[in-house]
Amino acid sequence: MNAKALISDLQDYYLLSIQGILGALQRPFYGKDVIEQMDYAGAGSFFIIVLVSLFVGMALSLQLAAELSVLGLKMYTGKVVGISIIREIGPVAAALVFTGRVGSGMASELGSMVLGHQVDTLRVFGVDPVKKLVTPRMLSAFLMLPALTLIGDAASLLGGYYIAVFVSHQSGYVYWSSVREVLIFENVFSGSVKPFIFGFLISSISCYMGLSTKGGAIGLRSSTTRAVVASIIMIIVADFLLTRILLYVLGFSV
Amino acid sequence: MIVFDAVRFSYNSREILKDISFSVGAGERIAFLGGSGEGKTTILKLIMGLIRPDSGRILIDGEDITCKTEAQLRDTRMKFSIVFQEGALFDSLNVKENVAFCLREYTKMPEEQIEEKVKELLRTVDVERAIDLMPEELSGGMHRRVAIARSLAATDPKMFLYDEPTSGLDPVNADNICKLILDLSRNGKGFIIVTHKVFDAVKVADRFMFLYDGRVRLDGNREDLLHATIPEIQIFLSELRYTQEEKNV
Ligand SMILES: Nc1ncnc2c1ncn2[C@@H]1O[C@H](COP(=O)(O)OP(=O)(O)OP(=O)(O)O)[C@@H](O)[C@H]1O
Ligand SMILES: [Mg+2]
Numbered sequence: 001m002n003a004k005a006l007i008s009d010l011q012d013y014y015l016l017s018i019q020g021i022l023g024a025l026q027r028p029f030y031g032k033d034v035i036e037q038m039d040y041a042g043a044g045s046f047f048i049i050v051l052v053s054l055f056v057g058m059a060l061s062l063q064l065a066a067e068l069s070v071l072g073l074k075m076y077t078g079k080v081v082g083i084s085i086i087r088e089i090g091p092v093a094a095a096l097v098f099t100g101r102v103g104s105g106m107a108s109e110l111g112s113m114v115l116g117h118q119v120d121t122l123r124v125f126g127v128d129p130v131k132k133l134v135t136p137r138m139l140s141a142f143l144m145l146p147a148l149t150l151i152g153d154a155a156s157l158l159g160g161y162y163i164a165v166f167v168s169h170q171s172g173y174v175y176w177s178s179v180r181e182v183l184i185f186e187n188v189f190s191g192s193v194k195p196f197i198f199g200f201l202i203s204s205i206s207c208y209m210g211l212s213t214k215g216g217a218i219g220l221r222s223s224t225t226r227a228v229v230a231s232i233i234m235i236i237v238a239d240f241l242l243t244r245i246l247l248y249v250l251g252f253s254v
Numbered sequence: 255m256i257v258f259d260a261v262r263f264s265y266n267s268r269e270i271l272k273d274i275s276f277s278v279g280a281g282e283r284i285a286f287l288g289g290s291g292e293g294k295t296t297i298l299k300l301i302m303g304l305i306r307p308d309s310g311r312i313l314i315d316g317e318d319i320t321c322k323t324e325a326q327l328r329d330t331r332m333k334f335s336i337v338f339q340e341g342a343l344f345d346s347l348n349v350k351e352n353v354a355f356c357l358r359e360y361t362k363m364p365e366e367q368i369e370e371k372v373k374e375l376l377r378t379v380d381v382e383r384a385i386d387l388m389p390e391e392l393s394g395g396m397h398r399r400v401a402i403a404r405s406l407a408a409t410d411p412k413m414f415l416y417d418e419p420t421s422g423l424d425p426v427n428a429d430n431i432c433k434l435i436l437d438l439s440r441n442g443k444g445f446i447i448v449t450h451k452v453f454d455a456v457k458v459a460d461r462f463m464f465l466y467d468g469r470v471r472l473d474g475n476r477e478d479l480l481h482a483t484i485p486e487i488q489i490f491l492s493e494l495r496y497t498q499e500e501k502n503v
Contacts, residue, residue, distance in 0.1 A: 113344075115341070116342055116345070117340060117342035118342050118343075118344055120302075120304050120338065121338065123331075124302055124304070124331055125337055125355065125356055125408055126331060126332065126359075126360075127359060151467065
């Protein structure tokens with residue numbers, strides 16, 4: 001891809017995101033579509049997020065308990081698991097699962113609507129496709145991903161608890177009280193800002209890739225792939241940048 | 255009503271339409287003929303303002319639409335009703351919701367009235383029994399007819415645009431669609447039908463344009479078409495001769 005095409009792509013993406021956001025502020029509103037998308041993206045992803053988070057929490061707890069018990073610091077398991085889940089791994093894991101399940105779905109659905117002239121039909125009927133298709137998806141991701149992250153965090157901590165108590169034979173009380181110790185404003189705040197940003201990134205990137213689909217089934221394949229790859233890269237990069245910014249803003253020294 | 259003035263259009267620097275000029279009055283019944291990939295669908299999209307030409311002007315009722323914004327184009331689009339090649343029904347909605355789409359979008363009709371109107375429209379195109387099916391459960395012909403019903407619900411158009419309404423259909427279904435097209439244009443409403451089936455075009459249209467190599471190579475009435483000497487048209491017409499010979503036997 002040459003530089004000129006890349007810049008014009010970025011410009012189109014930027015415009016689409018702005019229009020998508022503005023669509024939420026101006027009439028007409030498509031409330032029914034928002035609810036439908038929230039149901040698909042949120043309720044539909046519930047079990048897979050819980051499952052993935054549970055195992056991430058267990059693996060993390062197992063690994064840390066093993067390492068810390070060598071140093072004789074087993075009682076810190078809850079604290080380290082809590083911090084890493086709430087600030088880093090929870091939001092990122094939920095966002096990655098969300099990309100795989102919802103982002104790819106958005107891109108392929110919009111892509112096949114473009115190819116089947118359904119988007120053109122909307123324009124013919126005088127309906128703004130950005131408002132009708134993009135805004136509800138962005139809103140639903142923006143609202144549902146934080147909720148899913150919260151649920152995922154809880155599942156991970158539960159998984160961590162299971163390992164700490166039943167495998168590593170620690171006291172459950174110590175685990176929970178050290179988890180509660182890390183539930184301070186700074187940590188919870190950093191952990192809950194991220195999913196909003198990730199939700200916005202995933203939905204806007206996926207919608208953009210979907211709407212720019214051309215060229216039949218092959219085109220659909222590549223736009224879905226590009227949506228997932230670009231979302232994953234942006235999540236990881238944004239996570240790093242956010243961590244950096246939040247540490248700075250909240251006054252931690254590294 | 256529609257004027258194309260030296261319109262050029264290309265996809266990714268491949269020139270599809272090289273120099274298209276024609277003008278169409280309200281109430282005319284026109285068939286656009288041409289091979290696959292000659293740019294027939296592209297012309298319909300240009301008329302609707304869905305894509306913009308590289309150069310040249312497109313006038314709809316005297317207004318140049320090539321530099322209008324999406325919001326300004328709404329009124330222009332309301333003058334037409336277009337049925338796309340694939341029908342383009344929204345595949346997340348069932349037949350009833352597809353047809354009701356514009357009613358819900360633009361009117362505050364109560365539910366019973368919408369239901370009534372949808373049934374009436376489906377009756378016009380004779381697919382009333384499919385009201386609760388999803389688009390993927392429809393046959394090609396039903397799909398096309400539901401799409402026509404949906405476009406009728408949208409507006410009270412001055413002109414109909416049909417993109418290959420009969421392709422991929424058996425002769426009986428194709429004939430039904432032709433009759434429907436003629437029916438809908440009874441009260442002086444014109445249409446443009448895009449097709450590569452000369453047989454169907456001759457049945458419905460009075461004026462024929464033949465598109466070849468990015469230009470309009472022929473523009474005339476039935477006689478002009480049947481007596482054209484351009485070799486590409488001859489090939490198209492052979493389908494017609496064959497059908498007629500069959501009839502004579
Ligand atoms: N989105 C697109 N991107 C790039 N090229 C395109 C696109 N759509 C159409 N084309 C090209 O433009 C040309 C004209 O396409 P168009 O759909 O107008 O043909 P058509 O005359 O309607 O053909 P058919 O009878 O098969 O429907 C084709 O050669 C096609 O390859
Ligand atoms: Mg076509």
